[in-house]
Amino acid sequence: MTLLNPASLPRNPAISFISGGDRTIRRRLFLSRVFAWACRTATYASLAVLVVLLAAIIWSSIGRLAFDFVSNTNSSDPTKAGILAGIWGSFWLILFTALFSVPVGVGSAVYLEEIARDNFFVRVIKTNLSNLAGVPSIVYGILGYTVFRSSAAVLKVWFDGQHAFNIMGLFRIRLLKLPIYEDNILVGALTLTLVVLPTVIAAAQEALRSVPSSIRMASLALGATRWQTIWRQVIPAALPGISTGVILSTSRVVGEAAPLIMLGALTITTMVPGNIDSPLKLITRPMQVLHAPLDQFTAMPIEIYDWSRQTDSQFTAVAASGIIVLLMVLLTINAAAMIVRHYASRRLKW
């Protein structure tokens, strides 16, 4: 078969751009190379921006980043201001958000993946979840303010030591005096749970989907009920994926400021919940530990926001140091997720 000369082919307009001739080919090859470079620049520009961002932040934090930054609370003196209150606030928030969102999220994912039949209601739930994932977090802040904070305000009134629980007019139990604040950690954690729930559910669903159906079939064939299959076979098999996804989703909690500001966490930036300001006190002061979730709080991104607005230029260094601490925490959490995934998936071999 002889090779066809492209120049001798009939001039079909649809193909002519391909087989144009020598000059056209050179031009097109040049264009292709330019395009390749444009795309490469676009990609490496993102890398460059990341590097510039980190360098700029590290550079501006010089002057404040020291150990006492992590052990002091906020102060109007920039040389003394520290992020301790933010660290503890974020700690309690992550703890309770995980506590609330993991059971609900994994439970929902299990239901949607394993149990639900494909009827109208289930489809509504699934569409709903994908819509909720796209809702800006500040809307959840509005919801949290209206529902959770108002409930906390009501509970605050009930638990002031002067109210009693009246059962049918027969018994009366005086309610304890609990120092409940309206803008407390639990309210913040509930709001943040709503923010991260769609992501947790999506991650858990992915993990459950990755379990081969042969495991389920085998379990059912051996006479296990559906729930036994799920609880004893599927979930343990999906555990690495679930834990990685859950850890990564709850790490978003560390960076969320907008919903917390709507709840009123902004302006008090020196409050360490329960006054527990060192890990030792977690063990030695159980009463204070019980109070912490009901206490006012601040969080790391909120303190950074506050410092960015200050006019004293020394606060720039403080804000940058805060950002570095925040990024370190995020890095640690993500590294933990990677380690979990690595070690847990080693045990599973399909």
Next chain:
Amino acid sequence: MKSKRRLFVNFTMAIVSALFSGCTVENIGPPTTDTDPAVPAMTFGSGEVSRIQIDGSSTVKMITAAIGEEFEAKFSDVKIALKVTGTGTGFKEMIAGRIDIANASRSIKESEKTDCAKNGIELVELIVALDGLTVCVNKENDWVDAVTTAQLNMIWESGSTVQTWNDVDASWPAVPITLYGPGEESGTFDFFTEVINGKEDAIREDYSPSADDNVTVTGVSGEKGGMGFFGCAYYFANQDKVKALRISPTDSVTNAVAPTPETVKAGKYKPLARPLFIYVKKSSLARQEVQDFVRFYLNGGQKQVSAVGYVDISDEQLKASRDALEAAIE
């Protein structure tokens, strides 16, 4: 048998829901030792930690924050929860009974007084410092050093059409004016609009409001034609970024006065000199930590007033405040 079990379940559910529907929570007043068993007060472990809730003006906040920090350093089991939402909102919080002390850069309005009385809140008004409200422009603004109140009114009044400095005075260049200032919840805002524009809340619409005076300072310092107003402590803290204008209440600028501690104390800085207040909830004064804190505010803490950049009140005024406090504690 299935039906019996179902009957039993339904029966218990009915009882439980009846119980829940008949339950209420009611206010029965403080515990008395003879009728109620000793209520175990849940304390913060070995040392009960007390909180003082303070809210209000961003102007006064600088003093309260500085004094609060010194106080916390002395008394480690007291924590000051300091919010800054504006004088107006501070009063609203006080009316709702949520805070112990309200920072205020203006005196309380009659309507706010009646609202407090309606809710059974008694307040103690204490003058704590003097302020010379400062009008500032950008550092690069070299054409104006002093303004009259009439010129300020022209720039800031509601419906003002002034867009450039040239519109105010033909000898000034046509640099666009960008205006920054506190929002309508701020006592500084109330004071400025009343004194300069003649009516409270009357201000042009296109200025950049912020409850945080830091944002105002940043705005003015970043904009050649910028102009803003805030308490003098914010000026003294940012002298490297903004320039203060001398103010003249008359038609000419020859006798315009600059805001300095001396001119404010002597009453020469007109009309923008004003007292700064804190309003303390009387029932909170029953708590030892609040007593200690307010006493400290008027005694050892007073040195923070000038350290922060405001002006000390005269000795008579200070004595009057202290007397009012002691009278309220009884």
Next chain:
Amino acid sequence: MTPVKLPAWASRRVSRRHEKLIQAALLLCAALSVLTTAAIILVLLTNAVYAPGAKMAFFERVSMWDFLTGLHWKPVDGEAGRFGIIPLLCGTMMVAVIASLVSVPAGLGAAIYMSEYAAPREREFLKPVLEVLAGIPSVVFGFFALKFITPWILKPLFSTIGLNLQIFNTLSAGIVVGIMVTPLIASLSEDVIRSVPRSLREAAFALGSTRFDVSVRIVVPAALSGILAAFLLAFSRAVGETMAVTIAGGQQAIATLNPLQGAQTMTGFMVHASTGDSSADSISRMSVYAVGIALFAMTLTINILSGWILRRYREVYQ
């Protein structure tokens, strides 16, 4: 043949009721998401549109027409209050448009590069970089915009041109939101581009196409619905972005299209309002709900549109 030995746990008798109970509990968990959406809609509607009881909702005091077309936004009580959302809308749109101008070329370029051009090891290196960029919280970007982009990049640039750049401006906010949103476009577009079958590309190469021809004339049109959906999702994310625009974008609520000025966005207003005014019944607090409902409606519409485009115009290959 010996009978199969059941594992110990399988011989426990589990009642059907037990199973049903657990399924009901899990269904409750899943239904919580529906409850959340219902709660959001309920809360926004009762405070903005119609409030039962003595409280007056926002739209009972301010007409919808004034709200949607008014050019002044000054949410105070009394005579001076103006409730036109156009200024906030201008701010939000400016930020979102600038963010799109930044993120679409960068994100799409990155997606095309990573799927068409990059060596596998390069991909392994670049993907985590984009994920790191996506994971950085927005307060960090807001700080970066205010303290670095505006004073060190934009101010010198614009003063040599001779234009006046304010210290709070929507340009820096938009740029930074664009950076935040680029990884989203990049990863979503890349997924769609990779799903275009290799046979299409190979056919084009066989006919003598260059890599440019393949990418731009074959692959992108084939993946267009997905790319469009990704762009819409990124746009909605930019609309909902809060912290970066609050720090860098300013608080002046004026209807302007000048990106060199500060302009308050819808989200910026909500943050500002919640730190300044907490009185429950006042019109200024109610206005937060009104803006909230507008924001929710906007993002929901864009997200639904994005999903619809993805499903309707998706190219199906056997």
